[in-house]
Amino acid sequence: MAEYICVLNKDGLIIKPPKKTPVFLRMIVLVFAMVCGVYICSICLKQISTHRKFNIHNIQVIDRPFPADYPKHLQISCEHFPVPETFSRAECEHNPVRYFAILSMQRSGSGWFETLLNSHVNVSSNGEIFSVLDRRRNASSIIKTLDKVYNLDFYTSASKNECSAAVGFKWMLNQGVMVHHKEIVEYFNRRGVAAIFLFRRNLLRRMVSVMANSYDRHAKLLNGTHKSHVHSVEEAETLSKYKPTIDSTLLIENLKEVEATAAKALEYFNSTRHIVLYYEDLVKNRTILKDVQKFLRVPLMELTSRQVKIHKGPLRDHVENWEDVNKTLIGTSYESFLRADY
Numbered sequence: 483m484a485e486y487i488c489v490l491n492k493d494g495l496i497i498k499p500p501k502k503t504p505v506f507l508r509m510i511v512l513v514f515a516m517v518c519g520v521y522i523c524s525i526c527l528k529q530i531s532t533h534r535k536f537n538i539h540n541i542q543v544i545d546r547p548f549p550a551d552y553p554k555h556l557q558i559s560c561e562h563f564p565v566p567e568t569f570s571r572a573e574c575e576h577n578p579v580r581y582f583a584i585l586s587m588q589r590s591g592s593g594w595f596e597t598l599l600n601s602h603v604n605v606s607s608n609g610e611i612f613s614v615l616d617r618r619r620n621a622s623s624i625i626k627t628l629d630k631v632y633n634l635d636f637y638t639s640a641s642k643n644e645c646s647a648a649v650g651f652k653w654m655l656n657q658g659v660m661v662h663h664k665e666i667v668e669y670f671n672r673r674g675v676a677a678i679f680l681f682r683r684n685l686l687r688r689m690v691s692v693m694a695n696s697y698d699r700h701a702k703l704l705n706g707t708h709k710s711h712v713h714s715v716e717e718a719e720t721l722s723k724y725k726p727t728i729d730s731t732l733l734i735e736n737l738k739e740v741e742a743t744a745a746k747a748l749e750y751f752n753s754t755r756h757i758v759l760y761y762e763d764l765v766k767n768r769t770i771l772k773d774v775q776k777f778l779r780v781p782l783m784e785l786t787s788r789q790v791k792i793h794k795g796p797l798r799d800h801v802e803n804w805e806d807v808n809k810t811l812i813g814t815s816y817e818s819f820l821r822a823d824y
C-alpha cells in the first residue's frame with residue numbers, strides 16, 4: 483500500500499506522458515492524492531495555530547496550564563481513576579477523573595460560575611463545603627474532607643457519581659485556604675488537583691454586593707427569605723433596591739486588603755496547575771468557559787445557568803453615599819472602579 487502511494491507520488495511529480503493505462507483513472511487517483519495532501523496539511527496548520535492561540539491566551543488572561551519548571555511526573559498525575567467506597571463507577575470506571583477546586587472570594591461570581599460548571603453532564607462541583615467549620619478546623623480535617631471529595635464519596639446534589647469526569651468544589655480564601663496554604667498546596671501537587679482562581683476585577687462592586695448580601699441576611703427582602711442568588715429579574719430588582727452606605731474612611735484600606743489577599747493566594751499556589759479567571763471577563767465573553775473545559779479536559783459542552791445578576795448598571799445607583807465614595811477614590815489607583823458598569 484505504502485509502495486503504491488510512493489509510486490503514485492513519483493508519477494505525479496514527474497508527470498510522464500500517459501501510456502496505455504486509462505488516463506482518466508490515473509488522473510482521478512492523482513487528484514485524490516493531492517486533495518488528501520492538502521487536507522492533511524490544513525489540519526496540521528489548524529492544529530498548530532489553535533495550539534499557539536491557546537498558549538498566547540493562557541499567558542494573557544489565564545495562566546499556563548503548567549509552569550515551565552513543573553515536574554514532568556506531576557503533569558501526568560492529573561488523570562485519576564478513583565474507586566469510591568459508597569458506589570461503583572460502573573460503565574465509567576475506565577474514564578479518567580480530573581480534580582479541581584475553585585478558589586475565590588465571597589460575591590465574586592463563584593456561585594454563578596459553579597452552576598455553569600454543574601450544567602456539564604460530567605462535572606461535579608460540590609459547593610462551598612468548607613463553610614462548615616468542623617471541616618476546616620485544622621489541616622488534617624481539611625485533608626480528610628479533600629480525600630472524600632476526590633474519592634467521589636462526598637455526596638451533594640451536584641454529584642454526577644458514575645460518570646463524573648471532573649470533581650471539585652468551591653473554596654473561599656477565608657475558609658482555611660490562606661491559613662493552611664502549605665498543607666493544601668502540598669496536597670494539590672501530590673494528588674494533581676488543579677486550582678481555578680475566580681476573582682473580580684472591580685472590588686468596589688464586589689464590596690457593594692457583600693454589603694447588600696449581608697444586609698439581606700437580616701432584612702430578608704424577598705418575602706421574608708434571604709437569598710444570595712436569584713433566578714428572576716423581579717427578585718434581582720427587589721434585592722438591588724437596598725443601597726449600602728460605604729464607610730469612606732476605611733474604603734481604600736479595605737480594597738487594598740482584598741487585593742493583597744488575592745495576590746498572596748496566587749503566589750502561594752504558583753507551583754500548582756492553575757487558571758486565573760475574572761468575573762467581568764466571564765460575563766462579557768462566554769468562550770472563556772471553553773478554556774475552562776479544556777483546562778479540566780472534559781468534553782466541550784454549552785454551559786448554562788438560570789442565575790440572574792443582582793446589581794446592574796452604573797454603580798452610583800447602588801450606593802447611598804456615592805459623592806463620598808467618588809471623592810475618596812478619584813485620583814487613586816482604584817478610580818476606574820467608579821466608572822465600569824455592566
Ligand SMILES: *[C@@H]1O[C@H](CO)[C@@H](O)[C@H](O)[C@H]1NC(C)=O
Pocket residue numbers: 616617619620622623
Ligand atoms: C482536628 O480537628 C478535629 C475536629 O474537627 C479533631 O477531632 C482533631 O483531633 C483535630 N486534629 C488535630 C491534629 O488537631
Ligand SMILES: *[C@@H]1O[C@H](CO)[C@@H](O)[C@H](O)[C@H]1NC(C)=O
Pocket residue numbers: 574577603604645646647781
Ligand atoms: C459523561 O457522562 C455521560 C453520561 O453520564 C457518559 O456517557 C460519558 O461517558 C461521560 N464522559 C466522560 C468523559 O466521563
Ligand SMILES: *[C@@H]1O[C@H](CO)[C@@H](O)[C@H](O)[C@H]1NC(C)=O
Pocket residue numbers: 704705
Ligand atoms: C413574593 O411576593 C410577591 C408579591 O408580594 C409575589 O409576586 C411573589 O410571587 C412572591 N414570591 C415568592 C417566592 O413567594
Ligand SMILES: *[C@@H]1O[C@H](CO)[C@@H](O)[C@H](O)[C@H]1NC(C)=O
Pocket residue numbers: 549749752753
Ligand atoms: C512563585 O512564587 C515565588 C515566590 O514569590 C517566586 O519566586 C517564583 O518565581 C514564582 N514561580 C512562578 C512559576 O511564578
Ligand SMILES: *[C@@H]1O[C@H](CO)[C@@H](O)[C@H](O)[C@H]1NC(C)=O
Pocket residue numbers: 539767768769770773
Ligand atoms: C473571548 O475569549 C476568547 C477565549 O478565551 C478569546 O480568544 C477572545 O479573544 C475573547 N473575545 C473577546 C471579544 O474578548
Ligand SMILES: *[C@@H]1O[C@H](CO)[C@@H](O)[C@H](O)[C@H]1NC(C)=O
Pocket residue numbers: 798808809812820821
Ligand atoms: C465623580 O465626581 C467628579 C467630580 O465631582 C465628577 O466629574 C464625576 O462625574 C463623578 N464620577 C462618577 C462616576 O460619578
